[in-house]
Amino acid sequence: MCLALPAKIISMDETSDTAMVALGEVNVEVSLALVEDVQIDDFVLVHVGYALNKISQEEADETLRLFAEAGLTGEADS
Amino acid sequence: MKYIEDFRDPQLAQKLATAIKNEVEPDRQYNLMEFCGGHTHAIFRYGIQDLLPGNIKFIHGPGCPVCVLPTGRIDSAIQLLQAEDIILCTYGDLMRVPASNRKSLMKVKAEGADVRMVFSTMDALKIARENPEREVVFFAIGFETTTPPTAVAIKTAQADNLNNFTVFCNHVLTPAAIQNILESPEVREIGSVSIDGFFCLSHVSSIIGSQLYEFFAEEYQKPVVIAGFEPLDVMQSALMLVRQINEGRHEVENEYRRVVSRNGNLKAQQLVASVMELRRNFE
Numbered sequence: 001m002c003l004a005l006p007a008k009i010i011s012m013d014e015t016s017d018t019a020m021v022a023l024g025e026v027n028v029e030v031s032l033a034l035v036e037d038v039q040i041d042d043f044v045l046v047h048v049g050y051a052l053n054k055i056s057q058e059e060a061d062e063t064l065r066l067f068a069e070a071g072l073t074g075e076a077d078s
Numbered sequence: 079m080k081y082i083e084d085f086r087d088p089q090l091a092q093k094l095a096t097a098i099k100n101e102v103e104p105d106r107q108y109n110l111m112e113f114c115g116g117h118t119h120a121i122f123r124y125g126i127q128d129l130l131p132g133n134i135k136f137i138h139g140p141g142c143p144v145c146v147l148p149t150g151r152i153d154s155a156i157q158l159l160q161a162e163d164i165i166l167c168t169y170g171d172l173m174r175v176p177a178s179n180r181k182s183l184m185k186v187k188a189e190g191a192d193v194r195m196v197f198s199t200m201d202a203l204k205i206a207r208e209n210p211e212r213e214v215v216f217f218a219i220g221f222e223t224t225t226p227p228t229a230v231a232i233k234t235a236q237a238d239n240l241n242n243f244t245v246f247c248n249h250v251l252t253p254a255a256i257q258n259i260l261e262s263p264e265v266r267e268i269g270s271v272s273i274d275g276f277f278c279l280s281h282v283s284s285i286i287g288s289q290l291y292e293f294f295a296e297e298y299q300k301p302v303v304i305a306g307f308e309p310l311d312v313m314q315s316a317l318m319l320v321r322q323i324n325e326g327r328h329e330v331e332n333e334y335r336r337v338v339s340r341n342g343n344l345k346a347q348q349l350v351a352s353v354m355e356l357r358r359n360f361e
Contacts (some may be wrong), residue, residue: 003116003283003307004223006081021343024079031200033230034346039114043081045284045337048169048220049198050227052346053080055282060336067090069308070317 004047005057009040021046081336085308094313095129096187101320102131111179112277113139113256116307121255125307125314135274140259143220143250144171148361151248152177153330155217158246165209167202168217169224170195199231206235206243222285223330225249226346229353250360252282253290260298275301275319277312280334287342291330299328308333 007021017032023046031050038044041075044051102108112118118138121127127136140146156177159166166183171185172197187193196202199216206214216314218228228245235243255274264271283304295302301322304317315333322329332338 003292006079008080009145031198032225034226034343035348036345045281046282047223048227049200050230051341052223052226052281056336060081061335062085063306063311063314064084067094070094072143076304 004045004052005048006043007051009038009042009044009051012040013039019044019051021051081230082308085306085310087213090310091129091313094310097130098134098313098317098320101317101324102133104133105322106133106323106327107272107274108134108323109272109274110134110139110277110316110318111135111139111259111273111275112305112312113252114143114277114279115123115141116280117305117312120307120309120312122181124312126309126312129313133183134320137271140255143224143248144172145176146250146255147172147175147219147248148295149177149356150361152183153181154281155183155215155246156181156186156191156217159186162213163192164213164215165192165194165205166215166217167194167205169197169219170286172217185311190205200225203231203238203240203243206240208316210242212242214243214244217248217282218245218296219248221250221252221255221279222282222350225350225354226285226343227295227344232353233349237334247354249354252279252286253294256277260294273300275325277305277315277319278330279303279313280305280307280337283332283334283342284336284341285346287340288330288332288338293328297327301328304328304332304334304338308340353354 005023007023009019010022018029019032020027020031023029031047035051038054043055045053046057083140121136152175174182176182202216289306291302301319303315303318305311311333318331
């Protein structure tokens with residue numbers, strides 16, 4: 001029920017407050033009624049036809065860096 | 079897909095597993111509860127339990143709003159379908175959920191009731207526009223992720239003078255559900271279910287923000303980590319919980335920073351507040 005997928009905005013329609021997003025290979029229309037300050041090429045989290053939030057590339061990179069860091073400790077200790 | 083594959087990398091998973099193995103204290107038991115079925119799904123689908131040491135145990139929480147929906151609410155929808163000539167729209171999740179007398183929305187649809195499965199509240203509005211002579215009822219369910227889309231639908235229907243659209247509102251709040259679990263005798267009383275830390279919800283938190291959990295960490299003196307739904311997110315969050323438990327800390331930490339902020343989605347919160355009122359009890 002609460003599953004949501006990251007999708008990339010490929011075009012926006014200001015009149016209807018909607019966007020076409022690419023969910024992998026598939027393009028779907030989503031509402032932008034719940035988000036602010038998004039633009040083309042941004043990634044948003046899509047849930048029940050709505051963009052819920054913008055995804056932060058910086059934070060994603062930081063989280064991946066943390067995984068790798070934990071991995072390093074893991075390797076060093078094992 | 080971006081933001082998905084990176085968070086499922088098997089090599090990184092092995093490294094995280096080693097890191098967790100190195101950090102758990104062998105004599106200690108780590109009982110970690112995930113509230114959300116999304117995490118349970120990741121744990122089983124990717125075999126995360128098997129990657130972790132035996133003294134880390136996942137305790138599966140309440141799951142999802144569909145699982146906790148009282149049967150009476152589906153009975154009410156079925157009665158409505160039988161009494162009035164309505165079109166009932168709802169998310170697919172609800173279709174097979176059993177109602178009383180072995181009924182379900184799927185079964186009454188097969189018997190001729192006009193039940194339409196929708197992907198979005200926008201689809202329900204479209205059905206209302208296309209059927210101006212009939213009443214269209216949206217059976218709204220879900221936690222804080224599906225509530226804002228319902229609020230948008232109500233606002234849109236009002237703005238467009240769509241007078242044949244109504245909402246049967248069954249939205250529930252997660253903090254209340256979590257509190258119910260924490261207050262249950264099984265958890266509160268020593269010796270039955272002991273929980274050492276919590277994985278908190280990914281997408282609900284993107285709306286409500288991480289600060290709402292600060293109360294839980296403080297009140298129940300348990301560590302909380304807001305965790306993403308991908309397998310590496312769950313493993314990293316498990317590591318963060320293990321560290322908090324080892325160090326005797328009980329804080330709210332946010333592993334899912336790429337989506338969840340401290341304050342959440344203020345626009346969505348305001349929309350909900352402008353359309354809905356909080357009811358203290360559900361049943």
